[in-house]
Amino acid sequence: MDARLRRVNKEIADCKNDKTSNIRIDLVDSSPFHLKGSFPGPEDTPYQGGLFEVDIVIPDSYPFQPVKMKFITKVYHPNVSSASGAICLDILKDAWSPVLTLKSTLISLQSLLCSPEPNDPQDAEVAKHYTTSKRSFEETAIYWTKTYAMPRGGAGAETAQAAKTDTRDEVAIAGLEAAHVDQFEALGFPRGKVIDVLRRLNYRGANVAKITEDRVVEELLK
Amino acid sequence: MNSVKLKTLLAQDISDPTDFPKEAPSLQTLDAAVRCGICANYFDGPVSLLCGHCFCSLCIRDVISRQGSKAVCPTCRTNMNESQLRPNPGMEDVVTAWKLARPCILTLAKPKPNEAASAPDTPDRHLTKKRKRSPSCVPGPSRTSSSDAKSEVDVIPSSDAPTGDVPKPDDPVACPLCAKIVRYEEINKHMDNKCAPSPSNAPPKSQKAAWSSLMQGPKSKGKEKEKAPAVDEYLPKVSYDTLKDKQLKDKLAEQGLAVTGDRAMWTERLQRWTMLWNANLDKSAGHRQSRGELHKELKRWEEERKNRKKKATVDEDHAKKQNEEFKKLVAAARPKKSKGSGSAVAASSSPPPPSSAVQPSEQDVIVIDDDLEMQDDL
Numbered sequence: 001m002d003a004r005l006r007r008v009n010k011e012i013a014d015c016k017n018d019k020t021s022n023i024r025i026d027l028v029d030s031s032p033f034h035l036k037g038s039f040p041g042p043e044d045t046p047y048q049g050g051l052f053e054v055d056i057v058i059p060d061s062y063p064f065q066p067v068k069m070k071f072i073t074k075v076y077h078p079n080v081s082s083a084s085g086a087i088c089l090d091i092l093k094d095a096w097s098p099v100l101t102l103k104s105t106l107i108s109l110q111s112l113l114c115s116p117e118p119n120d121p122q123d124a125e126v127a128k129h130y131t132t133s134k135r136s137f138e139e140t141a142i143y144w145t146k147t148y149a150m151p152r153g154g155a156g157a158e159t160a161q162a163a164k165t166d167t168r169d170e171v172a173i174a175g176l177e178a179a180h181v182d183q184f185e186a187l188g189f190p191r192g193k194v195i196d197v198l199r200r201l202n203y204r205g206a207n208v209a210k211i212t213e214d215r216v217v218e219e220l221l222k
Numbered sequence: 223m224n225s226v227k228l229k230t231l232l233a234q235d236i237s238d239p240t241d242f243p244k245e246a247p248s249l250q251t252l253d254a255a256v257r258c259g260i261c262a263n264y265f266d267g268p269v270s271l272l273c274g275h276c277f278c279s280l281c282i283r284d285v286i287s288r289q290g291s292k293a294v295c296p297t298c299r300t301n302m303n304e305s306q307l308r309p310n311p312g313m314e315d316v317v318t319a320w321k322l323a324r325p326c327i328l329t330l331a332k333p334k335p336n337e338a339a340s341a342p343d344t345p346d347r348h349l350t351k352k353r354k355r356s357p358s359c360v361p362g363p364s365r366t367s368s369s370d371a372k373s374e375v376d377v378i379p380s381s382d383a384p385t386g387d388v389p390k391p392d393d394p395v396a397c398p399l400c401a402k403i404v405r406y407e408e409i410n411k412h413m414d415n416k417c418a419p420s421p422s423n424a425p426p427k428s429q430k431a432a433w434s435s436l437m438q439g440p441k442s443k444g445k446e447k448e449k450a451p452a453v454d455e456y457l458p459k460v461s462y463d464t465l466k467d468k469q470l471k472d473k474l475a476e477q478g479l480a481v482t483g484d485r486a487m488w489t490e491r492l493q494r495w496t497m498l499w500n501a502n503l504d505k506s507a508g509h510r511q512s513r514g515e516l517h518k519e520l521k522r523w524e525e526e527r528k529n530r531k532k533k534a535t536v537d538e539d540h541a542k543k544q545n546e547e548f549k550k551l552v553a554a555a556r557p558k559k560s561k562g563s564g565s566a567v568a569a570s571s572s573p574p575p576p577s578s579a580v581q582p583s584e585q586d587v588i589v590i591d592d593d594l595e596m597q598d599d600l
Contacts, residue, residue, distance in 0.1 A: 002526055003261055010238050010262045017240040060530050063260055064288050098285060099259035099296040 004062050008032050011102045023106050025056070033058040036072070037106045041149060042114045046141030047075070050149025054109060055085070056102065066096035067105060076137075076144040076175070078118040078127035087112070088122035125199060129175050133205030140175035147173065174199040180208070189220050237324075246331050253324070256317050259296060260285065264321060267505035268313040272306045273298050276313055279501035283307075287497060304459070309504045318509075456503055457496045462489045478517070495520055 009032065015025045028034045035056040041047030053072040059065045069092055071085035079088040089112055091100060100108075121127030130137045147169070171178050174195045180203060184194045197219045201211055239253040258265050260281035267279040275297045277285075286293045286304050295302050393406045397413060404412045457477075462470065470488050474481050477495055481488065498516050511519070 003263075007262045013238050013240055017244075061288075064284060097294075097296040097299070098281070 004058070004060070005032060007063060008058055008102075014101070015103050018103070021103065021107065023103055023110075025102060025106075028055075033062075035102070037069075037102065039106055039110050041145060042110055045114055046138045047077075047113045047145050047149070050145040052109075052113070052149055054106065063098040063100075066092050066100075067102065068092075069105065069109065074144060074148040075113070076126060076141040077113060078116045078121045078123060078130045079112060080126075081123050082126055086122055088117075088120060125202070128202045129204060132202055132207050136175060136204050140172065143172045170195055176203065184216060184220065187217065187220075193220060241328060243331055249327065249331060252320075256313070256320050264317045265310075265313055267501055267509065268310040268317070269307040269504050270310045270313075271295050271300075271302045273300045273302070276310055279307065279309075279504035280497060283497045283501055287493065307504065309506070311506050314506055314509065454503055456500050460492070460496075462492065478513075479520070491520070491524070494523055 012025050012032070012035075015021075015023055023037065023039045026036045026038075028036050035058070037054040037056050038051055039054075041050040041052060050073070052075065055070050055072050057068040059068065070087055071080055074082065074085070076082060080086070087109065089108065091097070091105065091108055116130060118127040118130045126137075129140065170192075171181050176195060176198050180198060181191065181194050184198070185191050197216065201207075201216065201219060203211060203216070239250040239257070242249040242253060244250075256264055258268070258276075258278040258281055260277055263278070265276065265278055268276050269279045269282060270276050271282070273295050275295050277296070282296075283304070285296060286302070291303075293302050294300060394403045395406045395409055397404050397409060460473070465473070467485060470485065470492070471481050473492060474488055477492070477499075479491055479495055483491075495516075498519055502510050502516060
């Protein structure tokens, strides 16, 4: 059997037998080289209580080349693309070492959630949000965790409620304040566009005072 | 359904530290300690680096060939190069001994988990090993002492010294592999023929000493020579780019390798062969493969690569077919991107979930040139 398959096989067995780390690896289809990993959000972070799923693709030259990982679950984090789930982490790129395993890499992702690195961002907007107002960022991250990462059974009532109040949902997901969105919507701009522009301008916390209303309107008119 | 497939995958017979019960974490640790961090198998021709970390020779040579002059130790990331590799025969003996002892310990550890659980430290484990061996595995007088892995490492250097413990040729000895009782003078042949995947069994010290003294006999020595490759010299590093086609071909012929395929393939073949050959020399004489076996290994490797390449070309075909579609999508998304975004950063970074009708198509593009996007953000 080829060495790569052997090793992957062992790594899956290792995760299956290790109940303490709470890390799971499942097959996606019949190929052992396309997997789905999942781990719980770390405690005392905005991601606590969520279950985060990661798409894992094992390249031909594994373990000499890094595994390809990206989040399936949407995550609000400076080092994770909020749209594609792409991850910015050194060990997934040039700092990869062949002694790293699927399990240790997933644990690294878990600790990436504990310690965001806004100076080396994957998602520039989220990173700006983080540096401008950490509290507002955390609120948004918690909201994303509740909306996207809660297991279906547990948070059913909550997500149902969130679905009902659809508009508030959008504002919270963008990490903005409803009052600001309402203010510019009242000028006659479509709500979706207002949210889009305010998010891009990072209209949050101390930045609100710095960005003039004229500048916002200018952007809205573009 | 996926879990069923996973089960069949896991059911394949692959030994793993987790074969040992959870109640005996020390056994799991021990089993993991004699495995290479790169291939997760038992060390095969272990070599140490300058930093002291140990890997299979072939595995670490593969790493070096990929990383080139920037190669670092996979464990501690200190710089390394090929000339630092030193064979680690002590570890090799530990692995051989552990492979032999493993089934015994496994059967001991499994039916009586309580007993195994009460063996968290080395002395106890040593005890369980011994207890099992003395009745069934080793009735022969040779195995008077069994030692744990640690003391065995200490013992290796002096193991050539003869001991008075050698059994007589007619003494019955249990084959350490299949537990069959064989006459001592025949055990060599017995194991060479059937039940010995590796010709050397280097368990406890006295046994090892007995074996090495036996190896010095004319008969077994001749056998050794036959097995050993004709020349046991390391193949030098070559800068393939500077060689002419003819020289490259000559080099291939020199090693008895095929000259099929194009130049790139010759280079790869020669590179892999050098790696296999040198890694083989890092093993102690008893563990080495013959030239023919190495040739087979090379063939297997080439086959594997061919299969993978086939798969890759299929993907390329798909990309070609879909190219038009991709272009259309990109074209559809580009103007919207530049029109809708205030700054370049915002355009390349990814927006949160689709909230308006514009965004879905934009998202499609992001999925397609995923890598590009990552580079942008870096």
